[in-house]
Amino acid sequence: MDIQAIRRANLATLVQSRFGGSQNALAIAVDRQASYISRCLSESGKHAKPIGEKFARHIEASLGLSPGSLDTAPGHDTPARRNLLEAGAPERSPHVFPIEVWDDETPLGPDEVELPFYKEVELSAGKGSEVMLETSGRKLRFGRRSLQRKGVEPAAAACAAVTGNSMEPVLPDGSTVGIDTGVQQVQDGKMYAIDHAGQLRVKLLYRLPGGGLRVRSYNEAEHPDERYEGDYVADHIRIIGKVFWYSVLL
Known part of the structure:
Protein backbone atom coordinates (compact mmCIF):
# COMPACT_ATOMS: atom_id res chain seq x y z
CA MET A 1 0.00 0.00 0.00
CA GLU A 91 -13.28 -0.65 26.86
CA ARG A 92 -9.90 1.07 26.84
CA SER A 93 -10.90 4.65 26.21
CA PRO A 94 -9.56 7.22 28.72
CA HIS A 95 -13.12 8.56 28.95
CA VAL A 96 -14.60 5.30 30.27
CA PHE A 97 -14.26 4.31 33.93
CA PRO A 98 -15.28 1.03 35.59
CA ILE A 99 -18.93 0.80 36.69
CA GLU A 100 -20.03 -1.01 39.83
CA VAL A 101 -23.57 -1.91 40.87
CA TRP A 102 -24.78 -0.03 43.97
CA ASP A 103 -27.86 1.59 45.46
CA ASP A 104 -28.60 4.36 47.97
CA GLU A 105 -27.91 1.99 50.86
CA THR A 106 -24.44 1.03 49.64
CA PRO A 107 -21.81 2.89 51.70
CA LEU A 108 -19.13 4.87 49.92
CA GLY A 109 -15.86 3.03 49.52
CA PRO A 110 -12.62 4.62 50.74
CA ASP A 111 -11.67 5.47 47.15
CA GLU A 112 -15.11 6.73 46.07
CA VAL A 113 -16.76 10.13 45.79
CA GLU A 114 -20.32 11.09 44.84
CA LEU A 115 -20.71 13.69 42.11
CA PRO A 116 -23.84 15.89 42.07
CA PHE A 117 -25.76 16.79 38.92
CA TYR A 118 -26.39 20.16 37.34
CA LYS A 119 -30.00 20.70 36.30
CA GLU A 120 -32.34 23.39 35.04
CA VAL A 121 -34.53 24.81 37.81
CA GLU A 122 -37.68 26.78 36.97
CA LEU A 123 -37.79 30.16 38.68
CA SER A 124 -40.92 31.41 40.39
CA ALA A 125 -43.41 33.82 38.83
CA GLY A 126 -42.59 32.67 35.30
CA LYS A 127 -39.13 34.25 35.30
CA GLY A 128 -37.55 31.48 33.24
CA SER A 129 -35.03 28.92 34.47
CA GLU A 130 -31.59 28.77 36.04
CA VAL A 131 -28.89 26.11 35.91
CA MET A 132 -28.04 24.99 39.44
CA LEU A 133 -26.03 22.26 41.17
CA GLU A 134 -28.46 19.79 42.73
CA THR A 135 -26.59 18.99 45.94
CA SER A 136 -29.43 17.05 47.58
CA GLY A 137 -30.60 15.10 44.54
CA ARG A 138 -29.21 12.19 42.54
CA LYS A 139 -25.49 11.55 42.43
CA LEU A 140 -23.04 9.43 40.45
CA ARG A 141 -20.16 7.56 42.06
CA PHE A 142 -16.60 7.84 40.79
CA GLY A 143 -13.30 6.46 41.98
CA ARG A 144 -10.90 9.10 43.29
CA ARG A 145 -8.01 7.55 41.39
CA SER A 146 -10.02 7.64 38.16
CA LEU A 147 -10.53 11.36 38.62
CA GLN A 148 -6.89 11.87 39.50
CA ARG A 149 -5.82 10.13 36.31
CA LYS A 150 -7.81 12.73 34.39
CA GLY A 151 -6.36 15.56 36.49
CA VAL A 152 -9.77 16.39 37.99
CA GLU A 153 -10.12 17.51 41.60
CA PRO A 154 -13.05 15.64 43.22
CA ALA A 155 -14.40 18.87 44.73
CA ALA A 156 -14.56 20.42 41.24
CA ALA A 157 -16.28 17.47 39.54
CA ALA A 158 -19.98 17.26 38.70
CA CYS A 159 -22.30 15.63 36.16
CA ALA A 160 -25.06 16.61 33.75
CA ALA A 161 -27.55 14.82 31.53
CA VAL A 162 -27.64 15.49 27.79
CA THR A 163 -31.07 16.15 26.28
CA GLY A 164 -32.08 16.29 22.63
CA ASN A 165 -30.36 15.12 19.45
CA SER A 166 -27.96 18.00 18.82
CA MET A 167 -24.87 16.04 19.93
CA GLU A 168 -25.71 12.77 18.17
CA PRO A 169 -24.18 10.37 17.26
CA VAL A 170 -21.50 10.89 19.92
CA LEU A 171 -23.87 11.90 22.74
CA PRO A 172 -27.42 10.61 22.19
CA ASP A 173 -30.36 11.92 24.20
CA GLY A 174 -30.03 10.74 27.80
CA SER A 175 -26.23 10.52 27.86
CA THR A 176 -24.39 11.58 31.02
CA VAL A 177 -21.26 13.74 31.05
CA GLY A 178 -18.70 14.43 33.75
CA ILE A 179 -17.70 18.08 34.13
CA ASP A 180 -14.50 19.58 35.51
CA THR A 181 -15.70 22.93 36.87
CA GLY A 182 -12.11 23.89 37.57
CA VAL A 183 -11.47 24.27 33.83
CA GLN A 184 -13.47 27.11 32.30
CA GLN A 185 -10.90 28.49 29.87
CA VAL A 186 -12.01 27.59 26.35
CA GLN A 187 -9.77 25.38 24.23
CA ASP A 188 -10.97 25.42 20.64
CA GLY A 189 -12.88 22.28 19.67
CA LYS A 190 -13.21 20.88 23.19
CA MET A 191 -16.52 19.98 24.82
CA TYR A 192 -18.00 22.09 27.61
CA ALA A 193 -21.15 22.32 29.70
CA ILE A 194 -22.61 25.81 29.59
CA ASP A 195 -25.45 27.74 31.18
CA HIS A 196 -27.00 29.55 28.21
CA ALA A 197 -29.57 31.97 29.57
CA GLY A 198 -30.86 29.32 31.96
CA GLN A 199 -30.56 26.38 29.55
CA LEU A 200 -28.09 23.60 30.33
CA ARG A 201 -26.20 22.72 27.14
CA VAL A 202 -23.25 20.49 26.25
CA LYS A 203 -21.40 21.80 23.19
CA LEU A 204 -18.10 22.13 21.37
CA LEU A 205 -16.77 25.67 21.82
CA TYR A 206 -14.46 27.86 19.76
CA ARG A 207 -13.18 31.29 20.69
CA LEU A 208 -13.98 34.32 18.54
CA PRO A 209 -12.33 37.76 18.60
CA GLY A 210 -13.57 40.15 21.25
CA GLY A 211 -14.57 37.45 23.71
CA GLY A 212 -17.14 35.88 21.39
CA LEU A 213 -17.93 32.18 21.06
CA ARG A 214 -18.78 29.77 18.27
CA VAL A 215 -21.04 27.01 19.61
CA ARG A 216 -20.99 23.78 17.61
CA SER A 217 -23.06 20.58 17.70
CA TYR A 218 -22.09 17.17 16.35
CA ASN A 219 -25.46 16.98 14.57
CA GLU A 220 -24.56 19.91 12.37
CA ALA A 221 -27.22 19.15 9.76
CA GLU A 222 -30.07 19.91 12.18
CA HIS A 223 -28.18 22.22 14.53
CA PRO A 224 -25.86 24.59 12.61
CA ASP A 225 -23.12 26.60 14.27
CA GLU A 226 -24.14 29.48 16.53
CA ARG A 227 -22.00 32.61 16.79
CA TYR A 228 -22.22 35.05 19.68
CA GLU A 229 -20.47 38.38 20.19
CA GLY A 230 -18.47 39.10 23.32
CA ASP A 231 -21.11 41.37 24.88
CA TYR A 232 -23.78 38.69 24.48
CA VAL A 233 -21.50 36.01 25.94
CA ALA A 234 -20.73 38.16 28.98
CA ASP A 235 -24.44 38.66 29.70
CA HIS A 236 -25.99 35.32 28.71
CA ILE A 237 -23.45 32.46 28.66
CA ARG A 238 -21.67 30.96 31.66
CA ILE A 239 -19.12 28.21 31.10
CA ILE A 240 -19.73 25.62 33.81
CA GLY A 241 -16.73 23.47 32.99
CA LYS A 242 -14.95 21.18 30.56
CA VAL A 243 -16.32 17.69 29.85
CA PHE A 244 -13.81 15.02 30.89
CA TRP A 245 -16.00 11.90 30.65
CA TYR A 246 -19.22 10.69 29.13
CA SER A 247 -21.43 7.61 29.32
CA VAL A 248 -23.83 6.42 26.63
CA LEU A 249 -26.59 3.85 27.00
CA LEU A 250 -27.65 2.29 23.69
Missing part, protein backbone atom coordinates in the same frame (compact mmCIF):
# COMPACT_ATOMS: atom_id res chain seq x y z
CA ASP A 2 1.22 3.50 -0.76
CA ILE A 3 1.11 6.19 1.91
CA GLN A 4 -2.19 7.63 0.63
CA ALA A 5 -3.92 4.25 0.76
CA ILE A 6 -2.58 3.69 4.29
CA ARG A 7 -3.81 7.07 5.50
CA ARG A 8 -7.23 6.57 3.91
CA ALA A 9 -7.58 3.13 5.52
CA ASN A 10 -6.58 4.46 8.94
CA LEU A 11 -8.88 7.46 8.63
CA ALA A 12 -11.76 5.12 7.75
CA THR A 13 -10.89 3.04 10.82
CA LEU A 14 -11.10 6.15 13.02
CA VAL A 15 -14.48 7.10 11.57
CA GLN A 16 -15.88 3.70 12.49
CA SER A 17 -14.17 3.10 15.83
CA ARG A 18 -14.27 6.52 17.46
CA PHE A 19 -17.18 8.28 15.74
CA GLY A 20 -19.69 5.49 15.16
CA GLY A 21 -19.34 5.68 11.37
CA SER A 22 -20.14 9.41 11.21
CA GLN A 23 -17.83 11.35 8.90
CA ASN A 24 -19.51 14.55 10.09
CA ALA A 25 -18.57 13.87 13.72
CA LEU A 26 -14.93 13.31 12.77
CA ALA A 27 -14.99 16.44 10.59
CA ILE A 28 -16.12 18.51 13.58
CA ALA A 29 -13.41 16.99 15.78
CA VAL A 30 -10.67 18.01 13.32
CA ASP A 31 -12.31 21.35 12.38
CA ARG A 32 -13.11 20.53 8.75
CA GLN A 33 -16.26 20.24 6.66
CA ALA A 34 -17.80 16.77 6.25
CA SER A 35 -17.39 17.11 2.48
CA TYR A 36 -13.64 17.57 2.99
CA ILE A 37 -13.39 14.31 4.94
CA SER A 38 -15.49 12.54 2.31
CA ARG A 39 -13.05 13.65 -0.39
CA CYS A 40 -10.10 12.43 1.69
CA LEU A 41 -11.71 9.00 1.98
CA SER A 42 -12.42 8.75 -1.76
CA GLU A 43 -9.95 6.51 -3.61
CA SER A 44 -10.52 7.97 -7.06
CA GLY A 45 -12.51 10.53 -9.02
CA LYS A 46 -12.10 14.22 -9.66
CA HIS A 47 -13.22 15.10 -6.12
CA ALA A 48 -10.75 12.76 -4.38
CA LYS A 49 -8.29 14.62 -2.14
CA PRO A 50 -4.94 13.29 -0.91
CA ILE A 51 -4.22 13.33 2.82
CA GLY A 52 -1.07 15.39 2.97
CA GLU A 53 1.64 15.36 5.62
CA LYS A 54 0.36 18.51 7.33
CA PHE A 55 -3.26 17.34 7.52
CA ALA A 56 -2.28 13.86 8.71
CA ARG A 57 -0.34 15.37 11.62
CA HIS A 58 -3.25 17.75 12.30
CA ILE A 59 -5.66 14.81 12.59
CA GLU A 60 -3.34 13.01 15.00
CA ALA A 61 -2.88 16.10 17.17
CA SER A 62 -6.63 16.86 17.21
CA LEU A 63 -7.53 13.30 18.26
CA GLY A 64 -4.70 12.76 20.73
CA LEU A 65 -2.91 10.16 18.59
CA SER A 66 0.82 9.52 18.51
CA PRO A 67 2.60 11.30 15.63
CA GLY A 68 2.81 8.94 12.66
CA SER A 69 -0.19 6.83 13.68
CA LEU A 70 -1.96 7.47 10.38
CA ASP A 71 1.12 6.37 8.45
CA THR A 72 1.31 2.88 9.97
CA ALA A 73 0.07 0.19 7.61
CA PRO A 74 -2.85 -1.99 8.78
CA GLY A 75 -1.66 -5.33 10.14
CA HIS A 76 1.62 -3.96 11.54
CA ASP A 77 1.84 -4.36 15.31
CA THR A 78 3.68 -1.18 16.30
CA PRO A 79 3.09 1.28 19.17
CA ALA A 80 1.72 3.85 16.71
CA ARG A 81 -0.69 1.31 15.20
CA ARG A 82 -1.87 0.17 18.63
CA ASN A 83 -2.38 3.81 19.60
CA LEU A 84 -4.61 4.29 16.56
CA LEU A 85 -6.72 1.21 17.25
CA GLU A 86 -7.01 1.76 20.99
CA ALA A 87 -8.13 5.37 20.50
CA GLY A 88 -11.60 4.25 19.64
CA ALA A 89 -11.94 1.08 21.70
CA PRO A 90 -14.68 1.76 24.31
Whole structure:
Protein backbone atom coordinates (compact mmCIF):
# COMPACT_ATOMS: atom_id res chain seq x y z
CA MET A 1 0.00 0.00 0.00
CA ASP A 2 1.22 3.50 -0.76
CA ILE A 3 1.11 6.19 1.91
CA GLN A 4 -2.19 7.63 0.63
CA ALA A 5 -3.92 4.25 0.76
CA ILE A 6 -2.58 3.69 4.29
CA ARG A 7 -3.81 7.07 5.50
CA ARG A 8 -7.23 6.57 3.91
CA ALA A 9 -7.58 3.13 5.52
CA ASN A 10 -6.58 4.46 8.94
CA LEU A 11 -8.88 7.46 8.63
CA ALA A 12 -11.76 5.12 7.75
CA THR A 13 -10.89 3.04 10.82
CA LEU A 14 -11.10 6.15 13.02
CA VAL A 15 -14.48 7.10 11.57
CA GLN A 16 -15.88 3.70 12.49
CA SER A 17 -14.17 3.10 15.83
CA ARG A 18 -14.27 6.52 17.46
CA PHE A 19 -17.18 8.28 15.74
CA GLY A 20 -19.69 5.49 15.16
CA GLY A 21 -19.34 5.68 11.37
CA SER A 22 -20.14 9.41 11.21
CA GLN A 23 -17.83 11.35 8.90
CA ASN A 24 -19.51 14.55 10.09
CA ALA A 25 -18.57 13.87 13.72
CA LEU A 26 -14.93 13.31 12.77
CA ALA A 27 -14.99 16.44 10.59
CA ILE A 28 -16.12 18.51 13.58
CA ALA A 29 -13.41 16.99 15.78
CA VAL A 30 -10.67 18.01 13.32
CA ASP A 31 -12.31 21.35 12.38
CA ARG A 32 -13.11 20.53 8.75
CA GLN A 33 -16.26 20.24 6.66
CA ALA A 34 -17.80 16.77 6.25
CA SER A 35 -17.39 17.11 2.48
CA TYR A 36 -13.64 17.57 2.99
CA ILE A 37 -13.39 14.31 4.94
CA SER A 38 -15.49 12.54 2.31
CA ARG A 39 -13.05 13.65 -0.39
CA CYS A 40 -10.10 12.43 1.69
CA LEU A 41 -11.71 9.00 1.98
CA SER A 42 -12.42 8.75 -1.76
CA GLU A 43 -9.95 6.51 -3.61
CA SER A 44 -10.52 7.97 -7.06
CA GLY A 45 -12.51 10.53 -9.02
CA LYS A 46 -12.10 14.22 -9.66
CA HIS A 47 -13.22 15.10 -6.12
CA ALA A 48 -10.75 12.76 -4.38
CA LYS A 49 -8.29 14.62 -2.14
CA PRO A 50 -4.94 13.29 -0.91
CA ILE A 51 -4.22 13.33 2.82
CA GLY A 52 -1.07 15.39 2.97
CA GLU A 53 1.64 15.36 5.62
CA LYS A 54 0.36 18.51 7.33
CA PHE A 55 -3.26 17.34 7.52
CA ALA A 56 -2.28 13.86 8.71
CA ARG A 57 -0.34 15.37 11.62
CA HIS A 58 -3.25 17.75 12.30
CA ILE A 59 -5.66 14.81 12.59
CA GLU A 60 -3.34 13.01 15.00
CA ALA A 61 -2.88 16.10 17.17
CA SER A 62 -6.63 16.86 17.21
CA LEU A 63 -7.53 13.30 18.26
CA GLY A 64 -4.70 12.76 20.73
CA LEU A 65 -2.91 10.16 18.59
CA SER A 66 0.82 9.52 18.51
CA PRO A 67 2.60 11.30 15.63
CA GLY A 68 2.81 8.94 12.66
CA SER A 69 -0.19 6.83 13.68
CA LEU A 70 -1.96 7.47 10.38
CA ASP A 71 1.12 6.37 8.45
CA THR A 72 1.31 2.88 9.97
CA ALA A 73 0.07 0.19 7.61
CA PRO A 74 -2.85 -1.99 8.78
CA GLY A 75 -1.66 -5.33 10.14
CA HIS A 76 1.62 -3.96 11.54
CA ASP A 77 1.84 -4.36 15.31
CA THR A 78 3.68 -1.18 16.30
CA PRO A 79 3.09 1.28 19.17
CA ALA A 80 1.72 3.85 16.71
CA ARG A 81 -0.69 1.31 15.20
CA ARG A 82 -1.87 0.17 18.63
CA ASN A 83 -2.38 3.81 19.60
CA LEU A 84 -4.61 4.29 16.56
CA LEU A 85 -6.72 1.21 17.25
CA GLU A 86 -7.01 1.76 20.99
CA ALA A 87 -8.13 5.37 20.50
CA GLY A 88 -11.60 4.25 19.64
CA ALA A 89 -11.94 1.08 21.70
CA PRO A 90 -14.68 1.76 24.31
CA GLU A 91 -13.28 -0.65 26.86
CA ARG A 92 -9.90 1.07 26.84
CA SER A 93 -10.90 4.65 26.21
CA PRO A 94 -9.56 7.22 28.72
CA HIS A 95 -13.12 8.56 28.95
CA VAL A 96 -14.60 5.30 30.27
CA PHE A 97 -14.26 4.31 33.93
CA PRO A 98 -15.28 1.03 35.59
CA ILE A 99 -18.93 0.80 36.69
CA GLU A 100 -20.03 -1.01 39.83
CA VAL A 101 -23.57 -1.91 40.87
CA TRP A 102 -24.78 -0.03 43.97
CA ASP A 103 -27.86 1.59 45.46
CA ASP A 104 -28.60 4.36 47.97
CA GLU A 105 -27.91 1.99 50.86
CA THR A 106 -24.44 1.03 49.64
CA PRO A 107 -21.81 2.89 51.70
CA LEU A 108 -19.13 4.87 49.92
CA GLY A 109 -15.86 3.03 49.52
CA PRO A 110 -12.62 4.62 50.74
CA ASP A 111 -11.67 5.47 47.15
CA GLU A 112 -15.11 6.73 46.07
CA VAL A 113 -16.76 10.13 45.79
CA GLU A 114 -20.32 11.09 44.84
CA LEU A 115 -20.71 13.69 42.11
CA PRO A 116 -23.84 15.89 42.07
CA PHE A 117 -25.76 16.79 38.92
CA TYR A 118 -26.39 20.16 37.34
CA LYS A 119 -30.00 20.70 36.30
CA GLU A 120 -32.34 23.39 35.04
CA VAL A 121 -34.53 24.81 37.81
CA GLU A 122 -37.68 26.78 36.97
CA LEU A 123 -37.79 30.16 38.68
CA SER A 124 -40.92 31.41 40.39
CA ALA A 125 -43.41 33.82 38.83
CA GLY A 126 -42.59 32.67 35.30
CA LYS A 127 -39.13 34.25 35.30
CA GLY A 128 -37.55 31.48 33.24
CA SER A 129 -35.03 28.92 34.47
CA GLU A 130 -31.59 28.77 36.04
CA VAL A 131 -28.89 26.11 35.91
CA MET A 132 -28.04 24.99 39.44
CA LEU A 133 -26.03 22.26 41.17
CA GLU A 134 -28.46 19.79 42.73
CA THR A 135 -26.59 18.99 45.94
CA SER A 136 -29.43 17.05 47.58
CA GLY A 137 -30.60 15.10 44.54
CA ARG A 138 -29.21 12.19 42.54
CA LYS A 139 -25.49 11.55 42.43
CA LEU A 140 -23.04 9.43 40.45
CA ARG A 141 -20.16 7.56 42.06
CA PHE A 142 -16.60 7.84 40.79
CA GLY A 143 -13.30 6.46 41.98
CA ARG A 144 -10.90 9.10 43.29
CA ARG A 145 -8.01 7.55 41.39
CA SER A 146 -10.02 7.64 38.16
CA LEU A 147 -10.53 11.36 38.62
CA GLN A 148 -6.89 11.87 39.50
CA ARG A 149 -5.82 10.13 36.31
CA LYS A 150 -7.81 12.73 34.39
CA GLY A 151 -6.36 15.56 36.49
CA VAL A 152 -9.77 16.39 37.99
CA GLU A 153 -10.12 17.51 41.60
CA PRO A 154 -13.05 15.64 43.22
CA ALA A 155 -14.40 18.87 44.73
CA ALA A 156 -14.56 20.42 41.24
CA ALA A 157 -16.28 17.47 39.54
CA ALA A 158 -19.98 17.26 38.70
CA CYS A 159 -22.30 15.63 36.16
CA ALA A 160 -25.06 16.61 33.75
CA ALA A 161 -27.55 14.82 31.53
CA VAL A 162 -27.64 15.49 27.79
CA THR A 163 -31.07 16.15 26.28
CA GLY A 164 -32.08 16.29 22.63
CA ASN A 165 -30.36 15.12 19.45
CA SER A 166 -27.96 18.00 18.82
CA MET A 167 -24.87 16.04 19.93
CA GLU A 168 -25.71 12.77 18.17
CA PRO A 169 -24.18 10.37 17.26
CA VAL A 170 -21.50 10.89 19.92
CA LEU A 171 -23.87 11.90 22.74
CA PRO A 172 -27.42 10.61 22.19
CA ASP A 173 -30.36 11.92 24.20
CA GLY A 174 -30.03 10.74 27.80
CA SER A 175 -26.23 10.52 27.86
CA THR A 176 -24.39 11.58 31.02
CA VAL A 177 -21.26 13.74 31.05
CA GLY A 178 -18.70 14.43 33.75
CA ILE A 179 -17.70 18.08 34.13
CA ASP A 180 -14.50 19.58 35.51
CA THR A 181 -15.70 22.93 36.87
CA GLY A 182 -12.11 23.89 37.57
CA VAL A 183 -11.47 24.27 33.83
CA GLN A 184 -13.47 27.11 32.30
CA GLN A 185 -10.90 28.49 29.87
CA VAL A 186 -12.01 27.59 26.35
CA GLN A 187 -9.77 25.38 24.23
CA ASP A 188 -10.97 25.42 20.64
CA GLY A 189 -12.88 22.28 19.67
CA LYS A 190 -13.21 20.88 23.19
CA MET A 191 -16.52 19.98 24.82
CA TYR A 192 -18.00 22.09 27.61
CA ALA A 193 -21.15 22.32 29.70
CA ILE A 194 -22.61 25.81 29.59
CA ASP A 195 -25.45 27.74 31.18
CA HIS A 196 -27.00 29.55 28.21
CA ALA A 197 -29.57 31.97 29.57
CA GLY A 198 -30.86 29.32 31.96
CA GLN A 199 -30.56 26.38 29.55
CA LEU A 200 -28.09 23.60 30.33
CA ARG A 201 -26.20 22.72 27.14
CA VAL A 202 -23.25 20.49 26.25
CA LYS A 203 -21.40 21.80 23.19
CA LEU A 204 -18.10 22.13 21.37
CA LEU A 205 -16.77 25.67 21.82
CA TYR A 206 -14.46 27.86 19.76
CA ARG A 207 -13.18 31.29 20.69
CA LEU A 208 -13.98 34.32 18.54
CA PRO A 209 -12.33 37.76 18.60
CA GLY A 210 -13.57 40.15 21.25
CA GLY A 211 -14.57 37.45 23.71
CA GLY A 212 -17.14 35.88 21.39
CA LEU A 213 -17.93 32.18 21.06
CA ARG A 214 -18.78 29.77 18.27
CA VAL A 215 -21.04 27.01 19.61
CA ARG A 216 -20.99 23.78 17.61
CA SER A 217 -23.06 20.58 17.70
CA TYR A 218 -22.09 17.17 16.35
CA ASN A 219 -25.46 16.98 14.57
CA GLU A 220 -24.56 19.91 12.37
CA ALA A 221 -27.22 19.15 9.76
CA GLU A 222 -30.07 19.91 12.18
CA HIS A 223 -28.18 22.22 14.53
CA PRO A 224 -25.86 24.59 12.61
CA ASP A 225 -23.12 26.60 14.27
CA GLU A 226 -24.14 29.48 16.53
CA ARG A 227 -22.00 32.61 16.79
CA TYR A 228 -22.22 35.05 19.68
CA GLU A 229 -20.47 38.38 20.19
CA GLY A 230 -18.47 39.10 23.32
CA ASP A 231 -21.11 41.37 24.88
CA TYR A 232 -23.78 38.69 24.48
CA VAL A 233 -21.50 36.01 25.94
CA ALA A 234 -20.73 38.16 28.98
CA ASP A 235 -24.44 38.66 29.70
CA HIS A 236 -25.99 35.32 28.71
CA ILE A 237 -23.45 32.46 28.66
CA ARG A 238 -21.67 30.96 31.66
CA ILE A 239 -19.12 28.21 31.10
CA ILE A 240 -19.73 25.62 33.81
CA GLY A 241 -16.73 23.47 32.99
CA LYS A 242 -14.95 21.18 30.56
CA VAL A 243 -16.32 17.69 29.85
CA PHE A 244 -13.81 15.02 30.89
CA TRP A 245 -16.00 11.90 30.65
CA TYR A 246 -19.22 10.69 29.13
CA SER A 247 -21.43 7.61 29.32
CA VAL A 248 -23.83 6.42 26.63
CA LEU A 249 -26.59 3.85 27.00
CA LEU A 250 -27.65 2.29 23.69
